[in-house]
Amino acid sequence: MAYRVKEIFYTLQGEGARAGRAAVFCRFSGCNLWSGRAEDRATAACPFCDTDFTGTNGPGGGVFATADELAAAILAHFPAFAHPAYRPYVVFTGGEPALQLDEALIARLHAVGCELAVESNGTLPLPPGLDWVTISPKAGMQLATRAGQELKLVWPQQGLGPDDLAEFERLDFAHFFLQPCGSGGRGEDARAGASAEAVRACLARPVWRLSLQTHKYIGIP
Numbered sequence: 248m249a250y251r252v253k254e255i256f257y258t259l260q261g262e263g264a265r266a267g268r269a270a271v272f273c274r275f276s277g278c279n280l281w282s283g284r285a286e287d288r289a290t291a292a293c294p295f296c297d298t299d300f301t302g303t304n305g306p307g308g309g310v311f312a313t314a315d316e317l318a319a320a321i322l323a324h325f326p327a328f329a330h331p332a333y334r335p336y337v338v339f340t341g342g343e344p345a346l347q348l349d350e351a352l353i354a355r356l357h358a359v360g361c362e363l364a365v366e367s368n369g370t371l372p373l374p375p376g377l378d379w380v381t382i383s384p385k386a387g388m389q390l391a392t393r394a395g396q397e398l399k400l401v402w403p404q405q406g407l408g409p410d411d412l413a414e415f416e417r418l419d420f421a422h423f424f425l426q427p428c429g430s431g432g433r434g435e436d437a438r439a440g441a442s443a444e445a446v447r448a449c450l451a452r453p454v455w456r457l458s459l460q461t462h463k464y465i466g467i468p
Contacts, residue, residue, distance in 0.1 A: 250317045250347050251276040254305025257324040260338065261462025263381060263397055264422045265364070270336040271324045272468075273317075276303055278342040280368055280385060292385045293368070295401060295428050300342030314351035322359065334362040345371035345392075353377065366399075367392065384415065394419035399458055401428050402445045412452055424458035425449055 253274045260268045277283075281291035283301035288294050303309050307324065311317035325335050337356055339348050345367050353376040356363055364379035369392040373380065380395030386406030398420040400407075416423065425448055427441040449455045462468065 248347075248349075250311040250314075250352070251303050252308045252311060252317065252320075253300050253303060253342065255307030255320055255324055256468050257326075258468045259462065260336075261467070262426060262458045262460050263399055263424055265336075265379070266458075266461055268336055270338045270364075271321050272338045272340055273321055273344075274298075274300060274305070274308075275339065275341045275344045275347045276300055276308075277346055278368075279346060279370060280343065280388065283342075292388055293401075295404075297429075298342070314349070314355045317352060318355040318359075321356065322361075334360055336362050336364065338364045338366060340366040343368055343371065345373050348374055350374045350376060369393075382420070386411075390418075396420065397422045397424065399424040399426055401426050402448060403428060403441060409448070409451070412448065412455065416452070416454055423455045425455050426458040426460070429460070429463075 253276045255271065255273050257271050260266055260270050278300055280293055281287060281296055307320065311320060321337055344365055348365065353363060353374060357376065362378045364381065365373060365377050366381045366383065367373060369382035369384055369390045370388050372391050380392065381397040381399055382392055382395050383399045383401065384390060386404050398415060398418060400415065402425040425445040427445040429438040429441060445457055449457050
């Protein structure tokens, strides 16, 4: 199976428990919850999505025939750096990476010492061997992946309320984050309101922490 990749880029992780860490992001093309077309946004499971994941025309993107080929493209983005404590960090994202990510690619990158993370909506099974799993649930969608390192919930989200937060807390994750909804055509007032609601929820249920998209504040990918 060829891998269809929208883009590959080197930047800092902007959100969640590993914010600030240098990483190569591999953004797979395609998603099972939205076509990526503007005309379908209103009926998508996540109408607030702010990511272009369609096609293979982004920086570093393309169609890669084998795991070795894609791994080589990912590795080429890391700087030449050596330190006993350093492991090259790769974040698989999308779209929905579970549609394409497989054990062959994981094994190839592990073989050269990489640490591997994924950002997934959780509705599809993930291949084994990942080092860091971030799940971002969407209202009304059944979770196939119910354990990992990080659960990151866009908030507020139509169809979810405080009782749903209590249900998510029963899942096997080390970190729970609420990330203010700030996209999908929302204006400044709506984004400010979302931030205030996320703050209130974190104060009311302190197992949750606030996650901000710091890369947007400092103007990096």
